Amino acid sequence: MLKYVLRRILVFIPTLIAITLLGFVIMVSAPGDPVERMVVAAQAGGEIGSQTANQVEQKKFWSRKLGLDLPIFYFSLNTMAQSDTLYKIYDNNEQESLSRLTSEYGNWNEISDYYASVTSLYNAHSDLKVDSSTALGYDLNTFKEDVNTSFFESSSLKAAYSLVVLESKFSKLDELYSKPYMAPLKNELEIVKGKFKTVQETATPWKKYIPVLNFYPKNQYHRWIFGDGNWLTGKGAEFTNGVIRGDFGTSYTTKMPIQEVIGIKIFWSFFFSMISVFLAYLISIPLGIQAAVHKDSLFDRVTTVLLFILYSLPSFFAATVMLMWFANPDVLHWFPASGVEPVRGFSPDAGFFERWWERLPFLILPIISYTYGSFAFLSRIMRVSMLEIVNQDYIRTARAKGLTERVVIYKHALRNGLLPIITVFANIFPVAIGGSVILEVIFTIPGMGGESYNAIVNQNYPMLIAIFTITGVLTLVGYLVSDILYAVADPRISFSK
Amino acid sequence: MSNQQENNHFSFRQYAWAQFKKNKPAYVSLWILGILAIIALFAPIIANDQPLYAKYHGESLFPAFSTQNSYEIKLEDGTVEKVQLDIAKWKQMDLESSIWALVPYAPNKSDFLNSDYKAPSGKQFFKDKAGALVDMPGRFRHRLGTNKKGEDVLSGLIHATRISLTIGILSMGIATLIGLVLGSLAGYFGDSKLLTTRGQFWTFIFGLVMAYYYAFMIRADILADAIGTSGSAILLQLLISLAIFIAIAVAFRFIGKLLGKLPLLKSKTNIPVDSLISRAIEILISIPRLILIISIAAVAKPSLINLMLIIGLTSWTGIARITRAEFLKIRNLEYIAAGQSLGFSEVRIIFRHALPNGVAPAFIAVAFGIASAILIESGLSFLGIGVPADVVTWGSLLSSGREAFQAWWLVIFPGCAIFLTVTVYNLLGEGVRDALDPRLKT
Numbered sequence: 058m059l060k061y062v063l064r065r066i067l068v069f070i071p072t073l074i075a076i077t078l079l080g081f082v083i084m085v086s087a088p089g090d091p092v093e094r095m096v097v098a099a100q101a102g103g104e105i106g107s108q109t110a111n112q113v114e115q116k117k118f119w120s121r122k123l124g125l126d127l128p129i130f131y132f133s134l135n136t137m138a139q140s141d142t143l144y145k146i147y148d149n150n151e152q153e154s155l156s157r158l159t160s161e162y163g164n165w166n167e168i169s170d171y172y173a174s175v176t177s178l179y180n181a182h183s184d185l186k187v188d189s190s191t192a193l194g195y196d197l198n199t200f201k202e203d204v205n206t207s208f209f210e211s212s213s214l215k216a217a218y219s220l221v222v223l224e225s226k227f228s229k230l231d232e233l234y235s236k237p238y239m240a241p242l243k244n245e246l247e248i249v250k251g252k253f254k255t256v257q258e259t260a261t262p263w264k265k266y267i268p269v270l271n272f273y274p275k276n277q278y279h280r281w282i283f284g285d286g287n288w289l290t291g292k293g294a295e296f297t298n299g300v301i302r303g304d305f306g307t308s309y310t311t312k313m314p315i316q317e318v319i320g321i322k323i324f325w326s327f328f329f330s331m332i333s334v335f336l337a338y339l340i341s342i343p344l345g346i347q348a349a350v351h352k353d354s355l356f357d358r359v360t361t362v363l364l365f366i367l368y369s370l371p372s373f374f375a376a377t378v379m380l381m382w383f384a385n386p387d388v389l390h391w392f393p394a395s396g397v398e399p400v401r402g403f404s405p406d407a408g409f410f411e412r413w414w415e416r417l418p419f420l421i422l423p424i425i426s427y428t429y430g431s432f433a434f435l436s437r438i439m440r441v442s443m444l445e446i447v448n449q450d451y452i453r454t455a456r457a458k459g460l461t462e463r464v465v466i467y468k469h470a471l472r473n474g475l476l477p478i479i480t481v482f483a484n485i486f487p488v489a490i491g492g493s494v495i496l497e498v499i500f501t502i503p504g505m506g507g508e509s510y511n512a513i514v515n516q517n518y519p520m521l522i523a524i525f526t527i528t529g530v531l532t533l534v535g536y537l538v539s540d541i542l543y544a545v546a547d548p549r550i551s552f553s554k
Numbered sequence: 555m556s557n558q559q560e561n562n563h564f565s566f567r568q569y570a571w572a573q574f575k576k577n578k579p580a581y582v583s584l585w586i587l588g589i590l591a592i593i594a595l596f597a598p599i600i601a602n603d604q605p606l607y608a609k610y611h612g613e614s615l616f617p618a619f620s621t622q623n624s625y626e627i628k629l630e631d632g633t634v635e636k637v638q639l640d641i642a643k644w645k646q647m648d649l650e651s652s653i654w655a656l657v658p659y660a661p662n663k664s665d666f667l668n669s670d671y672k673a674p675s676g677k678q679f680f681k682d683k684a685g686a687l688v689d690m691p692g693r694f695r696h697r698l699g700t701n702k703k704g705e706d707v708l709s710g711l712i713h714a715t716r717i718s719l720t721i722g723i724l725s726m727g728i729a730t731l732i733g734l735v736l737g738s739l740a741g742y743f744g745d746s747k748l749l750t751t752r753g754q755f756w757t758f759i760f761g762l763v764m765a766y767y768y769a770f771m772i773r774a775d776i777l778a779d780a781i782g783t784s785g786s787a788i789l790l791q792l793l794i795s796l797a798i799f800i801a802i803a804v805a806f807r808f809i810g811k812l813l814g815k816l817p818l819l820k821s822k823t824n825i826p827v828d829s830l831i832s833r834a835i836e837i838l839i840s841i842p843r844l845i846l847i848i849s850i851a852a853v854a855k856p857s858l859i860n861l862m863l864i865i866g867l868t869s870w871t872g873i874a875r876i877t878r879a880e881f882l883k884i885r886n887l888e889y890i891a892a893g894q895s896l897g898f899s900e901v902r903i904i905f906r907h908a909l910p911n912g913v914a915p916a917f918i919a920v921a922f923g924i925a926s927a928i929l930i931e932s933g934l935s936f937l938g939i940g941v942p943a944d945v946v947t948w949g950s951l952l953s954s955g956r957e958a959f960q961a962w963w964l965v966i967f968p969g970c971a972i973f974l975t976v977t978v979y980n981l982l983g984e985g986v987r988d989a990l991d992p993r994l995k996t
Contacts, residue, residue, distance in 0.1 A: 068836075075837040080849075087853040134767060157775055268767045369977040371929055373936050374969035377952060381959045494848060495933050499956070509845070513852040513939055525849045529841045536840060 061544060065537055076529035077300065080522045081278050085129060087518040090149045094309065094516075095119045120147040122296050123306075124280045128273040138163035138264035141271045150216040157218040162256050163264040171252040172215070178245040179211045185241060200238060207233050207242060214249075223253065281306075305523035310515050315523045319505065323527075325397060326493055326504035333427035334482075341432050342478070345439025349447060349474075350466055360436070367433035373495045376426040380499065383422065392418050395501035423500045427493070438481060443474040479546055482539040570914075573989035580985020583978040590975060594716040601657035601709035604639060609650040611635075617644065618655060645694060646683055658694055659706035661713045661946040665696070669704030671961040672696060699963040701954050707963060710946040711971055717947050718975060721862050722928040726920055728866025733873025734909065734916060740831035740874070741881025741912075742904050746824050753819025754810035761806020769799035831878070835871045843868055847930060851940030861940045865927050872919045880912035914990050921983030925976045932972045948972045 096115045120126045128144045135141060138159050146152045151172075158168050185204060210230055217223050227250055234243040284291055284299030291298050298304035305315035348357045384394040393399075397419050403412050446452065447470055455465045497506035505524055512520040575581050593600060604617035611627050617639050625637045645658070659665065667679040667687070674697060678690035690696075698707040750758075770777070773795055780791040813819050847864055854860045884890065885908070893903045935941040935949030948968040955964030 071833070072837050072840055076841060079841065079846075083849050083853055088855075134763070134771065136772065160772075160775055265772060266768075268764070268771075365980070366977070369925075369973060369980050371932065371969070371972050371976065373933060373949075374952065374965075374972060377956055377965050378969065380956075381962060381965055385959045387960060494844060495937060498937060509848065510937060510939075513848065518853070521849055521852060525841075525845055528845050532842055533840050 062537075062541060065540060069533060069537070072533060073530065076533075077282060077526060078278075080526045080529070081281060083525070084518050084522040085277070087516070089516055091123055091309070091518075092116050092119045092125060092147060093149070095123070098309075116147050124277050124285070124296070127280060128271075128276045130276055130278050131274070132270060132272045135269050135271055136160065136265045137267040137269050138165065138261070139269075140165040140169070141269075148215075154216045154218040158256070160265055161218070161262070162260040163262045164256060164259050167252070167256045167259055171249070171256050174245070174249045174252045175211065175214050178242065178249050179208075179215070181242055181245050182208050182211070185238075195236070195238065203233060203236065203239065207239065227253075300526065305526075306519045308520050309517045310511075310520075315520055318508065318520070319523060319527060322503060322505050322508045324504075325502050326497070326506060329423060329427050329493060329496075329502065329504070332424055333431060336424070336428045337432035337435050338478070340428075341435035341439055342475070345436045346443055346466065346471065346474070348436070348440045349443030350462075352444065352447075361440075364433045364436050367429050368437065370430075372426050372430050373499060375429065376422070376496055376499045379422050379426065392422050397502055423496060423502060426496050426500075435478060435481065439474065439478055442477045443470060446470045446474050476543070476546060479542050480539055482535070482542065570989045574985050577985040577988055579981045580988075583981040583985065586974070586978050587982065590715055590719060590978070593712055594719045597713045597716045600655060601659060601661070601706075601712040602655040603644065603658060603660040603663055603709075604642075605644055605649070605652045605654050605658075607651075607653040608644065608647075609652070610637070610647065612650075617642075646681055646685070648683055654693065657697070657706065657709045657712060659696070659709040661710040662705060662944060664704040665700060665706065666704055668696060668700045670702060671958055671964070672700045672704075673961075674699040674963055698967050699961065701951070701961070701964055702958070705946070707951065707967060710951055711948065711967060714947045714951065714968070715971070715975075717858065717945065718928050718931060718972075721858065721865065721931045722924040722975075722979075725862045725865035725869065725927045726923045728863065729870040729923060730873055730916065730920055731870075732867070733870035733919075734877050734913065736831050736834075736870070737874035737877025737916075738881050738904050738909055738912065740828045741878040742885050742900075742908065743825075743827040744882075744885075745826040745828045747885075748825045748827050749822050750825060751810075751814030751819060752821050752823050753813035753816060754807075755823055755825065756819075757806055757810030757813050758803075761803055761810070764806065765799045765802035768802055769795040773798075828878075831874065835874055838868065839871050844930065844933070848934070848937075848939055851934060854940065856940050856942045858941065858945065861931060861934065864940070865930055869923055869927060872923065873916045876915045876919050877912060880915055881908060884908050884912050918983055918987045918990065921979055921986055925979035925983065928972070928975055928979070 093116075096112060096119060099115060100112075117126075126145055126147060128141075133141070139156065140159065143152060143156060143159075146155060155168065155172060158171075159165050162168060182204065207230065210226055210233070214223070214226055214230075217226060227246070230242075230246050233239060234246055279288070280297065280299070282300050284294045284297045284302060284304060286292050286294030286298070288299075291302050297306060303316050305319070307313065308315050308318055311318065344360060348360050351357055380394055381388070383389050384392045398412075398416050399419075403415055407415060447466075452465060452470055455469045456462075460469075493502075493504060494506035494510055496502070497504045498510050501507065505528070509521055509524045511517070512524070599606065599618065602618045606616065606618045608615045608617060611629055613625075613627055615625060617625075620639060622639065624639055627635045627637055629635055644652075667681060668690075672678050676699075678695055678700075680688055680690045680694055682688050696706050696708070698711065700706060701710075773791070777788075777791050777795065780787040846868055850864050850868075851861060854864065890903060890908060893907050898907075931941075932947065932949035932952070935945075935947040936953045938950070938953065941947060941950065948971050951968040952965055952972070955961055955968075958964070
C-alpha cells in the first residue's frame with residue numbers, strides 16, 4: 058500500500074511539471090505587453106512623470122522586475138541569422154522589427170549597428186536647440202512642429218522593417234532635415250542610411266536556413282518556478298521567490314501578492330464545493346439504492362426521468378432562473394441576489410453562529426446550484442452500480458440464507474455498490490472547483506472562480522495562471538485521494554504491479 | 555456486409571439499429587436533432603429581415619438569396635433608385651407583393667421601435683408604409699420578444715442554433731480524429747510492438763524537429779502576416795507549411811531507413827507508444843477542463859474557430875481511452891494475425907481493418923462529448939469569454955437576460971434551447987450505448 062502511494066506520488070512529479078509548463082505557455086502567449094502596462098499604470102498613478110528618459114528607465118526596471126529581460130525557456134531553436142540576445146530588447150515592437158530585419162538580411166552585427174544609429178538619431182533630439190543663426194526667418198511653432206514630426210518618425214523607424222516603409226520614412230526625414238535648424242539631425246540620418254546600406258550590402262540571407270540550438274540556464278520559466286535567487290534555498294532573491302516557494306508574483310490590478318489574494322479567495326470556493334459534494338453524496342446514495350432496489354417501480358421511473366433532466370440542465374441556466382424567481386423584488390424576494398454576507402455587515406454583537414445564521418439566506422441558492430448537477434450524476438451512477446450488484450449470485454445466496462432484505466442491501470450489496478461512487482470523487486472535485494467560475498460570477502461569490510473571471514476581464518494573467526496551476530495541483534491531490542480510497546475500500550484491487 | 559450475413563438477415567449494424575429504434579426517447583431525440591440540424595442549415599431562410607421574394611416597381615427581387623450589395627431599380631419616371639440590401643427598410647417599402655421569411659428579422663439588427671425589452675405578448679410598435687406609428691401587425695410581431703437593443707430573440711435563437719451545433723460537431727470531430735488515431739496506436743502497438751532500428755528512430759525524431767524548423771519557424775513571419783489578412787491566405791500558407799513539413803519528415807524517414815542498416819545503429823529498440831500516449835492522457839485529464847479552456851480562450855483571440863479548436867484539442871481523452879481499450883482486445887484477434895501474415899502494412903491493418911471494428915464504443919463518447927462541448931460553448935459565451943462580442947449565441951442571449959430580470963423571455967427561451975440540445979445529445983448517447991452494448995443496459 059505504502060509502495061503504491063509512493064509510486065503514485067512519483068507519477069505526480071512529471072504531471073506537475075506538465076501543468077506548470079502548460080500554465081507558463083499560456084502566460085507567455087497572452088496578448089499585450091505587461092511592461093507597457095505597468096509603466097502606463099505607474100504614470101496614471103502619478104508615480105512617474107511621462108518624460109521620455111524616465112519612461113525608458115521605468116521600462117527597463119519593469120522588464121527586469123517581471124523577468125522579461127530573460128530568454129523564455131532553457132533552450133531555444135533559432136536560426137543562425139537571429140541573435141540569441143534579442144530578448145534583451147525590452148520593447149515588443151522593436152524586438153519584432155529587429156527579428157524581422159534579421160530574418161530578412163541575416164547579418165545581426167550590422168543590423169545591431171544600424172539599430173544603434175537609429176537610437177542615436179532618436180536621442181539626438183534632446184540636443185536640438187533653437188539657435189539665432191539657424192532658425193532665422195522661421196516661426197517657432199513651425200520649429201516645434203518639425204521637431205515633433207521628426208521625433209515621431211524616428212521613433213517609428215525603430216519599429217519599421219519592410220523596405221518600402223523604411224525608404225518612405227528616410228525620404229520623409231530627408232525632406233524635413235533640409236531646413237537649416239535640423240542640420241544636426243541630418244548627419245545622424247546620413248549615418249543611419251549608411252548603416253542600412255551596409256546591412257543591405259552585406260546581407261547573408263542563407264544564414265536563416267541553418268538552425269541553431271541555444272541553451273539558457275537562466276530563463277523566465279526557471280525564474281518563475283525557482284525565483285531569482287538560489288534555486289534550492291531561495292537565498293538572494295531580489296524580486297521573486299518562485300512558485301515552488303509559493304510566490305506567484307504580484308497581481309497587475311491590486312498590486313497585492315497573488316498568493317495572498319488566493320489565500321483569501323480560496324475559502325469560499327472550497328466551502329461551496331465541499332458542502333455541495335457532501336450534500337450530493339448524502340442525497341444520492343440512498344436515492345440510488347431505493348431506485349435500484351425497487352427497479353421499474355413508479356418511484357424508480359420518476360426519479361430516473363427527474364435525475365436525467367437535472368443532469369442535463371445547465372447550472373448557469375438554473376442559477377439564473379432561480380435568481381429571477383426567488384431573489385427578485387418583483388416576484389419572490391426570499392433570498393438576496395448576490396454576495397455571501399449582508400452588505401451592511403453583520404450585527405455588531407453577532408457571534409460565530411449568529412454570523413453564519415445571517416449568512417444562510419445568501420448561501421442557499423448557490424448551494425442548490427452547486428449541488429444538483431453532481432447529485433444527479435452521482436445518483437445515476439449509484440443506481441447503475443447497485444443494479445449490477447443486486448443481480449449477482451452472492452446476493453441471491455444471502456437472500457436464500459434467509460437474511461432480511463435490509464441486511465442484504467445495506468450490508469452485502471452496498472459495500473460493493475459504493476465502489477464506483479468513490480472513484481468519481483476525483484471527477485467531481487475538480488468540476489466543483491472549475492465549474493464554479495460561472496456560478497461564482499452569477500452569485501458574485503468572492504471565490505477563485507470569480508477571481509479568475511476578473512483576471513480574464515482585466516487581463517491580469519499572472520493571477521489567471523496562478524489559479525490555473527493551483528487548481529491543477531488540487532485536482533491531482535483529488536485523484537490521489539480517490540485512488541487511495543479506492544484501494545482501501547476494495548481489497549481485490551492490488552496496486553503493487 | 556458480406557453476402558452470408560445478408561442471407562442470414564443478421565449483422566451487428568442492423569441489430570444495433572433495431573435496438574436503438576426500440577429506445578423511444580433516443581429515437582425521438584434523433585428526430586429532434588434532425589429538426590435542429592434543418593433549422594441550423596436553413597437559418598438565413600427561416601429568419602431574415604430581407605424578404606425572400608419581393609416585387610418592387612415591376613421587378614422581381616430575391617433579396618434574402620442575393621449576393622449583390624444593392625439593386626438598381628428603374629422607376630417609372632426613368633430615374634434609378636438604388637436599394638442597399640442590408641440597410642433598406644424593406645418592411646416600410648412600397649412592395650407590390652412580397653414573401654417574408656418565417657421570422658422576418660435578422661439577429662444583431664435592432665428594431666429601434668421595439669427596443670428596451672418588449673415582451674412576446676406585450677405591446678409592440680410598427681411603422682407602416684405611410685410612416686405612421688401603429689400596433690405591430692401579427693405577421694411582424696417579435697414572437698419571443700426583444701432585448702435591450704430591440705433585437706429579435708427568436709431570430710437570434712435560430713441563428714445561434716447554427717453556431718452551437720457547428721461548434722459541438724466540429725470540435726468533437728477534431729477530438730474524435732485525435733482520439734481515434736492516438737487511441738488505436740496506443741492500443742494496437744502497446745509498449746512493445748512498435749519495433750524500429752535505433753538509427754531510424756533518432757533520425758526520425760531529428761527529422762521532425764527539422765521539419766518543424768523549415769515549415770513553421772522560418773516561415774513564422776509569413777504565417778503571422780497571413781493571419782493578419784484573409785482566411786484563404788491563412789489556409790494557403792498553412793498548407794504550404796504543412797506540405798514542407800510532410801516532405802521533410804518523409805525524406806528523413808528514408809534517410810533513417812538507410813542509416814538503420816549501419817552496424818552501430820542496427821540494433822532494435824521498441825517505442826513505448828502506449829506509455830507515452832497514456833501519460834499524455836493522464837496529464838490532460840488531471841487539469842480541470844473548464845479552467846483549462848477558459849485560460850486558453852482568455853489569451854487567444856476571441857473567435858468561433860479558435861473556440862472550436864480549443865474545445866476539440868482538450869476533449870479527445872475520453873475517446874482515446876475507449877478506443878485504446880477496444881484495440882487492446884482487437885489486436886489479439888485472428889483477423890489481425892491474418893492481415894499481418896499476408897504482409898499488410900501496419901497502417902493498413904490499423905485503419906482499414908481494425909478501426910472499423912473498434913470504432914463503435916467511441917460513438918458513445920462522441921455523443922456525450924458533443925453535449926458537453928455545447929454546454930462549454932454556451933457557458934463561455936454566457937461569461938463573454940472567447941466568443942466575439944457581436945456574435946449572438948444562446949449563452950450570450952441568456953447572459954443579457956441577467957441585466958433585466960423582468961425580461962424573462964431572454965432567460966427562459968435560450969436556456970430551454972441549450973437544455974433541449976444538451977438533453978437530446980445525452981439521450982442519443984444513452985441510446986447508442988444501450989444499442990451497442992446490451993450488457994450495459996439498465
